[in-house]
Amino acid sequence: MSDQVSAPVPLVNVQVDGVWRQFPKGTRLIEACEQAGSYVPRYCYHKKLSSPGNCRMCLIEMGMPKMGPDRKPVTGDDGMPLINWMPRPQISCAQDVAEGMGVRTTSPLVEDCRRGVMEFLLINHPLDCPICDQAGECRLQEFSVQYGNAESRFLENKVKKPKNVELGPRVTLDDERCILCSRCIRFCQEIAKDDVLGFIDRGSHSVLTAHPQKKLENNYSLNTVDICPVGALTSSDFRFKMRVWFLKETKSFCTSCATGCNTVIGTREGVVYRQTPRENDAVNSSWMCDYGRLNFDYLHSHRRLLEPKIYSGGTLVPADWQTVIADAAGQLKHFNGPQIAIIASGRMTNEELWLTSRLAQSLGVHLIDIVPHRGAGDEILLSEDRNPNTNGARLLRISEEPGARLQTIARAVERGDVKALVVLGENPLEAGISADALSALPAFVLLDLLENPATRYATALLPSAGFAEKRGSMINGKGRLQRLNRAVSPPGQARDDWEILRDLIQAVSGQNGIYTIEEVFAQMSQSVREFSGLSLSKIGDLGVQVMESAESPSPDEPAKNEGNKPESEKAAS
């Protein structure tokens, strides 16, 4: 951890498995062991939650320095204190490191404890692995292999508990699999602030349940599925869809709101099966909301646009990409700048927005804006701004204030002042333009993902790629530049948005020389100060802070690009 060197926290000496190491004061013993390379198995402990110490899996042998008659630690030949080992094992999740402390994580006593705990946990555990969605990423399976016994000594009948219980609209509970670690209960109390879960009954008949008349239905309920170390809580959406070991994991982030929670996208053979949160303390800690997590099914919708089309003979007819691009460019070149308007989207990546502004430049367009999308936010993660890249649109001068120019554009289209409309990933009917005005437009170039009521008025239709199908960067509400990675290929003939825009610019103005998305970023970083010195690969998996955040900055976020402050504040205002 980086604060080990820079933070003013005093360091303490701790002996882990015979080697003396230094840890900042206040480090949990279980974390210290992990940092020292001795992973201690655990079920109930989660570093973002409180430590109840109830699973007993993290038992270790612990000792404190041996005190001499002068109340000073007795030191050995190496100058380090001698350790007085405690006769009984201790749990490492509820202990902070202390000066001169000693830990043994692999002694025979510790291994015996783990075997014992495993045996108790498995007494009543059902033989559900073949039908359990957790199989493959189950701590009980993993620790059973590492620390458990090969056979059970219990011949008695198992305790029967409720199975396949609908705990909430998105979470399914299997009480037989629950190991009573209480992680889900603590998550609901401490993070989601919606205290609906609890244990009832006693001993081996204890079961997890929701409070009577209540359901686990808060917008963060699926995080309990992630932290449940076993398959007791499973996602009703992902239930029985695919075994986890088939999933290819791609690091990305959620594009359903301006928070931009870091995610892992699980895919197999071109199909997205699930999204799970990825730890990033500067953005989303270890969580994400259910709304964003489940907002990917539209990628496989039957409404996806799969073929580029041009308007010919009164209808839209499929054509090849070259023809459609040339046709679209021809339609636009027919008009001069003031007769053209562009409605871009706050869901587009920086690269796409940059190319959009280049397209606007080469067409001489000044009427350009993005469509604001807002919804109810909350105190936890979900932002009111449902556009993931509003800040990018501001920074790239597409829209100083999202939506401010939309009215003007709509009125100009209605009046017929604007003859050519370029719409990128938005529905113009929702932006205040009437269907009549749309159908009257001589040129309406539409780049979009899904078919909507406005699609049929297009004179050139360009099917584009969804968030899991492309690469690119966006700036979240707190000014953090983050990177999307491609998890699956776009379906049909749909193409990466930036490629379509590049081809369109090329067809409009000829000049270009861009072949890769890296080159788009390189061009962009030359003229946008906030991006200088960066590249797509330098953004990394956790992102880079590039703008002063409008929202309160996260305390553990190292301030970067301080020199850009005035510039970016200007851009943000």
Added chain:
Amino acid sequence: MAITVRRPNLSWKERIYLPAILSGMVITMRHLKNMIFGRTKVTMEYPEEKWDSHMPEHYRGAPALVRDVAGRIRCVACQLCEFICPPRAIKIIPGELPGDDKFAKVEKYPNEFDIDMIRCIYCGMCEEVCPEQAIFLRKDYAITGFTREDMVHDKEKLLEIGGVMHGVVLKWNEKK
């Protein structure tokens, strides 16, 4: 460089070739005698005559899904066989058993289960990996078809080949 092959030096016995002819005649006569006494093994008239009764116990024929004595399709669509299958011959689409199903306790079943018999190499890994004793290599060896699609065994075909399996563990009993 040319290589000179030395021709063998034949002895006089070899040069008159009569001993060789005679020993050939002896073999012919021995076969004639065996035939007269009914001791000759002749070609099996496949496919009128089948090899089936001679099949060894460990023979690995076509993989097939089995039902147990209660009539339940034993497969629970855990997809381990799909994972282990070296030529990736198996494709499974899992489904959820409805709550009013006779075997609802099992929760999961294979909605679709295809084995591409053009790909299958009869290795038996699927049988070995199956945690539910649901897939077995049967003795069927004559897997034919006119098209590639014919060669894909779907769930019905696999169950037809598999039939009912006796003597397997019944872990999904209501009591367990």
